[in-house]
Amino acid sequence: MQLLVLPRIRYADGRAPPNLGAGGVMGREAAGLNLHGEAMLDAVFEHLYNAMVITDADFDGGPFFQRCNPAFCAMTGYTEEELIGQSPRILQGPETDRKVIDELERKIRAGEFFEGSTINYRKDGLSYVVQWNISPVRDADGAIVAYVSIQQDITARLAAERERSLLAEALNAATDPVIVMDKNFIIVFANNAFGREVGRPVDDILGHSAFELRPRTAEGLAEPQIRRVLAEGSPYHGVVSFEAPTGKRLHVDLSISSLIGYHDPNGHYVAIAPNITHMVEQQMVLQEMANxxxxxxxxxxxxxxxxxxxxxxxxxxxxxxxxxxxxxxxxxxxxxxxxxxxxxxxxxxxxxxxxxxxxxxxxxxxxxxxxxxxxxxxxxxxxxxxxxxxxxxxxxxxxxxxxxxxxxxxxxxxxxxxxxxxxxxxxxxxxxxxxxxxxxxxxxxxxx
The missing domain is CATH 3.30.70.270 (Reverse transcriptase/Diguanylate cyclase domain)
Incomplete structure (x- = not known):
């Protein structure tokens, strides 16, 4: 039988929680405690990267904090001594989503697993977005005696996601075609301008090789030269042309740069291809006039x-x-x-x-x-x-x-x-x- 060790679980007034022996071992008498296992689990709890907190199962004003690991204290700005015996409600504030909290309370009262996110507040009043899950802990008779919650501050991640979303919106608002390719030149992102340029929905473009368009230069197919230049570590720049679905030959001023060195260990390329067909056709007319x-x-x-x-x-x-x-x-x-x-x-x-x-x-x-x-x-x-x-x-x-x-x-x-x-x-x-x-x-x- 696997044991759950909860060392030092106490209420603020020093009382032990219900169904816990003085040694803090569920499902066994304190006399049967495996001290080596208790110490190991205590060390795991203390050094866990993610924030972890244990509360009792007292809904008469609670539940109340019983254990908080250092990661949880760092996330909230409180010391463990300040948190023990307090309700998690001290972390809530004006922007905390009440519907999420109501759903949380409904599920843990019913003994169900909960997972969600909302806005919490640190001791210094700064808000953060927390993502957490809560699992009930039962004794040998199946009664819920505590709850264990693993939590993570996802504020930075959400901000990065918003920035990526904003970047995608900005690229889609751009009039010049832009694509991002992996190291094998498979298109992983294409903005709306690129879809309009090639006459295909963006979703149909993703996952296809950029060279399916068979871009050409005056010397012939551009693929060998593009691969060679990029393999040498240099950016590629040149005027290439390809045939659109309408049969019209389009000319673009193609620039391709590697994203290696921009926090991209896997190696991607970004290509910008402004349509210069009108300019090229004008130059061809002028050249023809000169010839x-x-x-x-x-x-x-x-x-x-x-x-x-x-x-x-x-x-x-x-x-x-x-x-x-x-x-x-x-x-x-x-x-x-x-x-x-x-x-x-x-x-x-x-x-x-x-x-x-x-x-x-x-x-x-x-x-x-x-x-x-x-x-x-x-x-x-x-x-x-x-x-x-x-x-x-x-x-x-x-x-x-x-x-x-x-x-x-x-x-x-x-x-x-x-x-x-x-x-x-x-x-x-x-x-x-x-x-x-x-x-x-x-x-x-x-x-x-």
Whole structure:
């Protein structure tokens, strides 16, 4: 039979409580007391981290405190001597929840276990929130002779919970998307702005990998770079894009920082992703305007030369053939002199449209300068490039002009030779084009 030892239980006037022997052992005579067990339980009681208190079962003005451990005294600000023989009501005050106290009294009178929380008051008058449970103690005959209560001051915990709740409310009120991820990049928190951004309810987002959105940078998928940067202990920052459920590609200014060092031993990441789609689209428009020839809508020479260098580099790495055609409008100076520059501009726009119409999906047309145009044809050997250029030449020649006679073009076309510089390649094609002009115009000459 397990014994409950209650050393030093006394009323304030020195009387022993009912059903307790002078030695303080329930269910046995004092003569049968195991002194070693009593001392051990007394030490446990004294050193228990949580506040513990024992009251009698006297409801005639009570119950009354019989034992209070040091943790309980520290929580309430009273000494044990000040508490012994007093009713727990001395800890109650104006903000103590009367309904909780009534429920407590009903349950302990009925011999039931109680658990609850309310506001109590220290000796110095300061309030605190107590969470406690109370269990009845019965003697060998089953009669309730005392109550044991374990208590905890949860004021700081509730304040922290309120702060976390306030933080969550603040994050949800923020207009920028915010998520918190664990060390495996599983989303454990997402604010409402993030849910709106990705077009999904927040509850559907939690528990999923942040990389399910497949964020991309200009170099490709962003995941490898994000993982590498964060693994090095650095924060990540960059512009990434992902496809929303609507099919629209969104661009965000993504910042990810580790929370390790902020009382987070498990390792979490916080990501903030303001939507900058409108800004990126504006920049793209401006970049396109800088790259495009305003009159014809084709790439201008500067951006076209960069594009050509990139294509030749791709061809060098892959071994795929690439051909380039250069065309010049025949007698363009005569058109300008006879019909005026406005008509000349119309002709340039018309020729640019004919070039676009004759191109395949991956072909690129450039206004190289004045009335000269460059067309490069990726993955195309010279044998295929010549008939393609002939088709473009014929399309230009058969396109009706608004204010001028029919317009023709002379073309030179050639296939790039591995190791050939861009300048040498363009010069070789240019020479073929002038050969076409000197040979009667409105024709294609190839440079093998």
């Amino acid at each position: 495009m020839d305003a009159l014809t809508g084709l790439l201008n020479r500067r951006s076209g030369q960069i594009a050509l260098e990139i294509e030749l580099q791709k061809a060098a790495e892959s071994g795929a053939p690439i051909s380039v055609a250069m065309g010049d409008i025949d007698h363009f100076k005569r058109i300008n002199d006879r019909l005026g520059h406005a008509v000349g501009d119309d002709v340039l726009r018309s020729v640019a449209g004919s070039l676009r119409d004759g191109l395949r999906r991956n072909d690129v047309a450039i206004r190289w300068g004045g009335e000269e145009f460059l067309v490069f044809l990726p993955n195309t050997p010279l044998d295929d490039a010549v008939p393609l250029t002939e088709r473009i030449r014929n399309h230009v020649a058969t396109t009706p002009q608004i204010a001028s006679d029919s317009v023709t073009m002379s073309f030179g076309v050639g296939q790039w030779r591995p190791g050939e510089s861009v300048a040498a390649f363009v010069e070789r094609i240019d020479a073929a084009m002038y050969e076409a002009k000197s040979g009667g115009r409105d024709r294609v000459v190839s440079s093998p």
